[in-house]
Amino acid sequence: MRILLVEDNQALAEGLSAILKGSGYVVDLVGDGASAEAATAAQGYDLVILDLNLPEMDGLDVLRAMRARQNRSAVMILTARGLPEERVRGLDLGADDYMTKPFDVPEFEARIRVLLRRQAGMRSSVVSHGGVTFDLTSRSFSCNGTPLDIPAREVALLELLFLRMGKVVSKDAIVASLTGFDDDLSANAIEQYVSRLRKRLVPHGLTVKTARGIGYYLEAVGTAS
Amino acid sequence: MRILLVEDNQALAEGLSAILKGSGYVVDLVGDGASAEAATAAQGYDLVILDLNLPEMDGLDVLRAMRARQNRSAVMILTARGLPEERVRGLDLGADDYMTKPFDVPEFEARIRVLLRRQAGMRSSVVSHGGVTFDLTSRSFSCNGTPLDIPAREVALLELLFLRMGKVVSKDAIVASLTGFDDDLSANAIEQYVSRLRKRLVPHGLTVKTARGIGYYLEAVGTAS
């Protein structure tokens, strides 16, 4: 975890830096807006701790510039000025948290943990094989960002195979997974879906292989056994 | 955007609920820990605002249970107790922010905006696709600087699609995001909004594509697959 600390007050800077390093973070320290600009442009930080009261360039300008550059780092603002409207501005400019000096050090550390935890946990629940991606939450497939237009029933089947990539799924298991209690499905229907899926998957480098008498499994083309 | 407010003080609950609804959020309100448990288990909320001082079950237990259930909703803790060590505990248990009563309402709103935009994976307060821009602060759309006049319900829908540009949003997710406990929405209503939105978006180079049986997604016209 790499943190950039932007603070012009020498004493405070050293103190915070020591605290952060003590918690096991890698800390870079700069004392003015221009240096902060340069550092954030050059390095990808997980977190930027930003004092607003900087010489020359205002801290909010640094933040604004970062966001304009599409910089995704988490930002915590640290300042002596405690005006509520000032805070609102900072937060709306893209800061993730805002603390007013003097502050409680344990709380400071806790809030940093929160920001870093969030930063790390932003990965969404998706599974990829080759160029194809499956989003568990929306139950939809996409290829290079563009959604694949596949009928619901085929999605259900593909999902089953996709999540067990390379493993054979028995026909019974497929039927059980696609139907509820009351309704049933002829074995032929499944073969039908498989057939359609095969055609659909050709451009995306996937094939449905058949395990005769047992079931089906998914495979990336060119990965012949 | 759907928010769960957990607060037992009737007056405060109504007040906050009014503020949030005024900002265009869908708000569900519960008054005790058990209800909060049930609600978070049943529904996916974008944000949970949690008072610690609850009858029967402590707010922190609710939070702990949520996280144990892998619930990823953002959580803001709200309390009268201001002990720093108390805050640290809350934050380390998986809360994303912590405010002490009494608090400044504009700052409260700003922090909520922060949590929601971070939840959506956004680092700054405006998102653009093509010529259209969405301002998360005012929750309004504009095209080349001129605001687009869109009804509230359609804004809510467009916001959902816009923030997940190109990704399929399931119809269920749309309904969940647009309705609270008491009211419900027919599937037809959504199709209706989509229909209206489509007409509105034509001049601005955006189209709502439909993933039959699954949901909808937004796409820039001319970016056909």
Add this chain to the structure above:
DNA sequence: ATTATTCGTGCGCATACTTCTGGTCGAGGA
């Protein structure tokens, strides 16, 4: 209070997804 939007539902139509029937192909076994 009156008017103008906005909101939500029911209905009919069109589309395309599902499912089955029946027939051809290919793999293994006798």
Add this chain to the structure above:
DNA sequence: TCCTCGACCAGAAGTATGCGCACGAATAAT
């Protein structure tokens, strides 16, 4: 080699789903 059985495909009928229209109810604006 031939025979049998499962796998695959094509076509067609049935059916669910999405779409737009039009109308009444709710809400906001004047």
